[in-house]
Amino acid sequence: MAEPSHPGGRRPGWQALDRGQRARPWEWVAEQAIRVVSVTAIVLVFLIFVFVMREALPVLLGRVNSAAAQERRALPVEQMDRLDPEELRQYLELSRKEFAEMDRDTLRLLMEVKLEAAEEVPEDKDAPLNTAAWRYLLGPHQWTGYDRPAYIWQPVSSIHKYNIVPLIVGSLKTSVVALLFAVPLALAAALYVSQLAPPRLKEWVKPGIELLAGIPSVVLGFFGLVVLATFLQQVCGYASRLNAFVAGIALGLACIPVIFSIAEDALTSVPRSFSEAALALGSSRWQAAWQVVLPAAVPGVFAAIVLGFGRAVGETMVVLMASGNASLLTWSVFDSTRTMTATIAAELAETVFGGHHYRILFLLGALLFAVTFLSNLLGELVIQRLKRRLEGGR
Amino acid sequence: MAEPPCIEIRDLRLAYGPKEVLRGISLDVLPNEIFGVIGPAQSGKTSLLRCLNRTIDFVPTARVQGTIRVDGDEVRRTKDVFALRRKIGMVAPLPVGLPLSIYDNVAFAPRCAGLTRKADLEAMVEQCLRQAALWEEVKDRLDSLGTRLSGGQQQRLTIARALSHQPEILCLDEFSIAIDPVTTMRIEEVLKELRAHMTIILVTNLTQQARRLADRTLFLWNGEIVELDRTDVIFSEQPANRKTYEYVNGIFG
Structure with a gap:
């Protein structure tokens, strides 16, 4: 904060007393230290909020897909060479750095894992549902095996049921x-x-x-x-x-x-x-x-x-x-x-x-x-x- | 004396810790008189009143000795201190408006005493506020907070409150301290009417107020009775004690 200075320069007598900050450097230091600490505390709390929101935002915006069967993604291993590297990277959900570090065999292994995972998809009519969508998070749904719509939280079953x-x-x-x-x-x-x-x-x-x-x-x-x-x-x-x-x-x-x-x-x-x-x-x-x-x-x-x-x-x-x-x-x-x-x-x-x-x-x-x-x-x-x-x- | 005294105090001593405040007070207050108490600050006027309705109990360091009888009932050994306090209306020098509406401020004591009928309460509240010369100013906003009133209005509110439980004895401790002279005169007129129904103890720093109102006046100094006599004697040219003369004429000190 800028220190308002007196237009007339130095002031005489007691009037000089109420502008004592420059005359007391330690108070100035202490004041600044306290200000830094308090601002830090506020920023930290704010950052926690930002962090939590950042992690939750994809769900809030409906960008998360939790469908147990994600058909279009299951590619046979032989197709590996037909994809260009960028497509392959995205298919395998790797970061650029990870992708760069992997050799061909590892990538091939990953392709196989991916395929296996796709083949393991349960025979369930609910498998293609994106259960992380808002209507499944908040609304009732009649899942396979249930005789009526229900609110279910079962995140680790074969169908991830995320009703909160x-x-x-x-x-x-x-x-x-x-x-x-x-x-x-x-x-x-x-x-x-x-x-x-x-x-x-x-x-x-x-x-x-x-x-x-x-x-x-x-x-x-x-x-x-x-x-x-x-x-x-x-x-x-x-x-x-x-x-x-x-x-x-x-x-x-x-x-x-x-x-x-x-x-x-x-x-x-x-x-x-x-x-x-x-x-x-x-x-x-x-x-x-x-x-x-x-x-x-x-x-x-x-x-x-x-x-x-x-x-x-x-x-x-x-x-x-x-x-x-x-x-x-x-x-x-x-x-x-x-x-x-x-x-x-x-x-x-x-x-x-x-x-x-x-x-x-x-x-x-x-x-x-x-x-x-x-x-x-x-x-x-x-x-x-x-x-x-x-x-x-x- | 024809009638038995309403309050009998015998050799009353009061100390806050090591500090003696009242040093052997003995006096009688007669029914339906206005009893004036004058004296400089720290002379023990307020403490005397606090002994009467036992609000002295709130001061942990206070030590009381001697006897006080109100209507023949020994105050310090009374079984029902709440009934005693209802018998004595107290107006403190600094008004304490309870954080309630004006209406509830006045209706508080009757309610505590078990009066619940709405019509009775309303009549009571109006009567008390009229007696305290406050009714005209607040009759349209009885629901607003008592603490929102001005200082003088709050003081009159506490007077109305003190009257609300129909006390037999009304103690006024510097009641006019925050009230303008015109309103003070109106309340003084009311006090003159009230004495038909109750005994009034009037503690005041305005010696002229005691002179106007009191039948008898007590001059208290440093916790001791200097003089207690008919008001006209106290304020005459020859009171028994020279100090009295000096005090009421402003020569004292």
Whole structure:
């Protein structure tokens, strides 16, 4: 940034003080360093987004073909010499560098592999379908062997079925269960600790709950898988032991500290004069907390819930371990389910780099990114609005 | 004395940590009188009021000794502190508008006390806002936020709020600090009418306000009673204590 200079050159007396940057080189250095760091942080986050989007873009644009049988590409090996090198390179899906490094025999081998792969195509009427197209990603389809159209995620079967709807619903189910479980508990705890608890108890409870945030999610997942699942099944008596409900509850445990600590801060930062004024009017502590302090802290409490939602949608390990990981599309929370995050975690390492499966997983990643981004954006808008209402702006 | 006192204070001592604020206060407040309290800053006026409705409890370091009886009921051992606070309406020097609508600000205390019928509440809110000389200014926007009002309006809102639970004792702590003189006069007129229904304790830095309103006036200095007498005596040429004369005539200090 250019330093605005004084038209009159040097200024006398105290007026020179407010342009002290040149006189303090270290401050200038520190300021620039901080600027570089913050810009770097922003750029890094942006680059992550760019990277995810770049990998997902071919799917978004419909440029990926995942058909199990891609007929026009299966050429007999003898035709190798008839193709010019560029055609051959494209047929074998090699980069220029790779192509240049390979000798004739290797290329011939690749031709054979390609042909074999084409001959191995399953005898299936679905084989020519490009299952990575949008209508198969989002719409139901009656696959061979099914008696009605269904939403199926089976990326590693002979026909790659890439319907992401069950995963979206799975993420939604577990998050909703988690929030239904965590929000009332965390808010009640926050209200109690900030307004009603005796100070000594507060000193113990607050760090106690916040300690929950430090539990690695794999431990929570383990707890959900081993302890919660059995316990909840005995209590509720449903059929499948690992399901969206168990995963949601375990996920809720992960969300509670997030929601609690932010909501508690918001409630504590409501001026004490409010609750004291209410108490002086003869209200009980509970009435003061519920009717005066909570409404005054609503923006912060809402922010806590939005962050809790972000945590619930983005959390991976807990749902990977406790949800049962069956990508069924049902609305019942007592069925096994599979979330977008768990799918990415479980499958990305097994995919062909740059292949259709790989790209669709990145599509899921981009979707997650969009969901959390949108929820934060919406949350921010609502918070601004609530704040304006509280502060009494126009 | 014909009637039993409404408030009896005996040897009240209050300390915030090591700092003594009230040093043995004993006095009676009679029913339906306007009881003026004057004194310089740090003399313990506000602390005295806070002992009355036990909001002193909010100060963790505060230590109270002595007895306070309100209607014969020992304040420091009362079972129902919430009922006590409803009995005493308190107007703080700095208005604290609750982050609620104007209507809800005034309806808050009656609701907490269990009044739920809409018609009753509306009548109550209107009456209290009229008494606080605020009704005409806010009657068209009872739904907007109390904190959106100007400072003086908020102060009158807190007066309306203090009246909303129909207290037997109304404590006004520097109520006119942010209110213009004309409105102050209107509220003072209301106070004169209210004394038929309640006892009023008026803490004020405006000695002339005490002179206009109070039946008796207490001059408090450094946590001690300098003089307590009929207002005309306090403001006469010969109060019992010379300090009183100097203070009310601006010679003090």
